[in-house]
Amino acid sequence: MSTFSIRDLEHLSGIKAHTIRIWEQRYELIKPKRTDTNIRFYDDQDLKLILNVALLKENGVKISKIAEMTHGDMQREVLKLTELNLRYPEQIHALTISMVDIDEERFEKIISTNILKLGFEKTMMNIIYPFLNKIGILWQTGAINPAQEHFISNLVRQKLIVAIDGQYTVPADKSKKYLLYLPEGELHELSLLFADYLIKSRNNKSIYLGQSLPIMDLEAVCDIHKPDYLLSVLTTVPGPSDVQGYVDHLSEKFSDCQILLTGYQVIGQDVQAPENVTFFSRFDQMIDFVESHTLTLSNL
Structure with a gap:
């Protein structure tokens, strides 16, 4: 299990730390854990919850309504959005969830759907690389564990190698x-x-x-x-x-x-x-x- 600071949640979700604290107090939406020395931290489930809340809010759902949703209701609404809406933020959000869960099937479905709709190059430039950049700082600080990093990196690497193999042609003699x-x-x-x-x-x-x-x-x-x-x-x-x-x-x-x-x-x-x-x-x-x-x- 990974642990996250409130700043980590802010970087990944785009929701300000101050807002997250307000939601904790007003709606009891999320409850931080505490170390033996009373330092607040969050786990994988908290990260997924905040990511789901961020996505729902971006799509017009009021925080008061989100706070009333059960865990299952929230998951179903998020799945609808990420499967029907191919906007880049929704897809980056879905990739982040698949990373946290180490869910290869979900990752494959997201990437395959986007490659079919956008093409490989646009998927890489507009979804995969922004996603990697978004979580890069967390890799460096250790907030994301090595298993999660290797999981995503190896899946992306596989996609790249397949795409490269599919581009094989014999260049002209004067090609650079x-x-x-x-x-x-x-x-x-x-x-x-x-x-x-x-x-x-x-x-x-x-x-x-x-x-x-x-x-x-x-x-x-x-x-x-x-x-x-x-x-x-x-x-x-x-x-x-x-x-x-x-x-x-x-x-x-x-x-x-x-x-x-x-x-x-x-x-x-x-x-x-x-x-x-x-x-x-x-x-x-x-x-x-x-x-x-x-x-x-x-x-x-």
Whole structure:
């Protein structure tokens, strides 16, 4: 069982901590537990309750009416909303519940429905990645346990691999060549996999080297394949004190390549991009870059 602070509930539900406390007092909607030292905390069931309340309120149900609902009534109303309403907030809410419950069947139904309606790319950009970003801070603080993190990450990874396999075509001889990798010690692979999908779906060549690649091995592969672009995602490594040196080293070692970087360690940090390095803060920027550098039939 995970434990959450009232601030965790606020981050996940969008309901202010002050409002949650008022609901506790006025409607006895939720009852926090207390540690031996009298510190308030909430459990998985409390989180699901607040998420359900938030969704119902967003869809016009008054808090006084919600407070009168039984647990079963509330669940039925929420299921109706998430199955009939494909707005992004409802779907992100439903994914959060499936994560808390470690409910693979529910997760699969949500994702499959959205892919059918929106397509894979829009589902990733508008639902899955906002969901991952929403709970990312809780992963880092330990509010969400490793089993929940691994459950979601592995299911998303499976979806990405299937989608990548479905994009296999033989690119034209003059197509741009991308080499994708993660630095040594970096294991957060989902963004790199999605980048691989975006590149291949636009009929470019992609060499995927995956997690934790030492730079000398990167050099060896570059010597063989001569890529046009190196692409990496710096999520946790190198750390803040080392990232500028790492970026500068890449720029010097691979001066014949355009280096494309994204991730928490370079975006919004005080990191300077050398001339042959480009930072992407969002996936739509990466898409624009790939599409603007993709050869069309008229260019071949």
